[in-house]
Amino acid sequence: MKPMKKDENYILPDHAAERRRSRNAAETAFFEMGEQNRMAGLHKKYYIRTYGCQANVRDGETMAGMLEMMGFEKTEDMQEADVLLFNTCAVRQAAEERVLGEIGSLKPMILAHPEKIIGLCGCMAQEETIVRRVLQKYPQVKLIFGTHNIHRLPDLLSQVMHTGNRMVEVLSEEGKIVENLPAKRTQQYKAFVNIMYGCNKFCTYCIVPYTRGKERSRTRQDILREIRDLQENGCREAVLLGQNVNAYGKDLNETDGFTALLRDCARTGIDRIRFYTSHPRDYSSATIDVMREYPNIMPSLHLPVQSGSDAILKRMNRGYTAESYMRLYDEMKEKIPGITFTTDLIVGFPDESDEDFEDTLKLVDYCRFDLAYSFIYSPREGTPAASMPDSIPMEVKKERLQILNSRLAQYANENNQRFKGQVLEVLCEGSSKKNDDVYSGYSRENKLVNFRADRNPEGELVNVEITDIHSFSLDGKAL
Ligand code: SF4
Structure with missing residues (x-):
């Protein structure tokens, strides 16, 4: 275990430690609910507000599962909750400020009901500066835990309830993969299934490799067991999740483990399979062949491109060119007729020139995406891109986003026309x-x-x- 920063009795995140990658494969541990925690939430209610990606939604389901094992009952009303968890996202600064604003607005409620417990978790809890800011300015937050120790929620929460003391436990190293965690699924017929955690890609703009740790894969048996259990309980669609699913199995010394896993998942016979998120750099032709072979793998793909400029892609450390992305796109379209394509795009990356932006528009014209999530670049403290010089005014970035969005909407609409009457x-x-x-x-x-x-x-x-x-x-x- 790497050294962690201690502050009073708090275990705080450490950005430098989060960057390190050990070579050891992650071990598997099994969750068990301690007897002392089982009744701790009886006659009490919990509220979870989840922000961000599907990985966070899935984590929120695990937290809800553990809280219900403790006897808590779910509520959608913050005012009647005894425990309020903010399961946060760190990808954009504006979203972080909104979370802090929301927590700030709960101060009067906590003054009136000091027994209520507010918790901060998810990716923001893995950010050193955010945690220090919360400790100084938000005394109403009584519990902080990170993405690596979600399974510790029952113990940490029980301690806050019994002692009234603030608990802060944010690990900077990922530790074991924990199986056997309960889950309160948000949907019965469609379920998220984690296949791996973390990311080793270190795109220069992205905070996720720090907040989610290194890539580590669940074993194929555990994933398939989860899918079969879901099937038995009436689930019809399994959505395989990972920050970069195409890297599945690398840490288990598997070559193209994702293709083999996808084939095995399809063979379970579940009605539908999807997967998020793919990375163009790790995508293999063999994966495309498996998608074509099994009709229960859905013909839609989310493949983030981020930019159409090779210079920007290089500065982003994406590891592919616009040309290689378009060839992958062509291969998909040719092998899987009717496949729909969605993507992510960033405009206004540091020093993005007019020509760079034009290249993005050209790529959009070529791929004519069904849908794209487009954003203005948001600097994330501690990432390499945050210290890159940037001479592009915000007004120019906003204008580019508008141009891009109207082009994307046009293609989305045009693509949908083919479905009329089908x-x-x-x-x-x-x-x-x-x-x-x-x-x-x-x-x-x-x-x-x-x-x-x-x-x-x-x-x-x-x-x-x-x-x-x-x-x-x-x-x-x-x-
Ligand atoms: S692949 Fe890049 S953008 Fe995606 S999570 Fe990893 S570092 Fe972030």
Whole structure:
């Protein structure tokens, strides 16, 4: 175990230690709920606010599972919660400020009810400067734990409840992979399945390799067991999760372990499989062949490109060129007819020139993405890009984002036109958020479909005829 910084009795994150990578493969440990914690939450309620990516959503499900094992009951109302957890994201600064603002606004509630416990967890809790700021300025936060020791939540929370003392335990080294953790799933028919944790890529703009630690893979047996258990409980879609799923198995000395894993997952016979997030650098042709071979692997791919400029890609340390990305795109489109493509794009990376931005637009014109998540570059303290010189004014960056977004919306809409009059298979997730008479779900191509039906087909694969097209969703009627 690497040395950790001690401050009073707190275990604080250490940015330098988070950067280190040991060669040891991660061991597996098994979670057990201590007897002393089992009744600790009886007649009490918990509230979890999750921000950010699917990995965080999955972590939130684990936390909810542990809290319910402790006897807590879920509430969606912050005011009636006894324990409030903020499961945070560190990818963009503006989102971090929003979280801190929200926690700040709870001060009056805590003054009126000092017995309530506010906890900070997730990626922000792995940031040294954030934790120090919270310790100084947010006395209402009584519990801080990181992404590597989620399984410690019952013990840490019980200690805060019994002693009233603040508990801070944020590890800078990832430790063991913990299996047998309970989960309160947010959906019954679609489930996130972690296949690996962490990231070794160190893209220069990204904080994730620091907050989530090194790449470490769960064993194939544990992943397949989880998928079979989900299937037995009525789940129809497994979404395989990792920061860079194509690197699955590298730490287990497997060559192209992701392709083998994907094939095994498909062979479980579960109705649908998706996976997030892929990295163009590690993507193999063999993976594309497996996607083509098994119809229960969905024909949609999220493949972040970030920029169309080779100079920017190099400064981002992405490890591929615009040309190699487009060749991968071509191979997918050729081998998997009808596959839909989504991506992530950053504009305004330090010193991004007009020509660099033009190259991004050219790549967008070539790939005509079905959907893209586009953002202005957000400097993250402690990452190499944060200290790169940047002479591009924010006004220019905002203007570029607008140009990019209108081009992306145009392609999203054009791509959707081909679905008009087609029948798509939709996994119904229940009634739509806006209208109880309308149901919604995702097609095999990962298109959001809102449709009318004579009865509630939640959890079923429904054939839906598409009648109307929008840029980011489709409307239809069940057949
Ligand atoms: S691949 Fe790059 S962008 Fe993705 S999590 Fe790893 S470092 Fe961040």
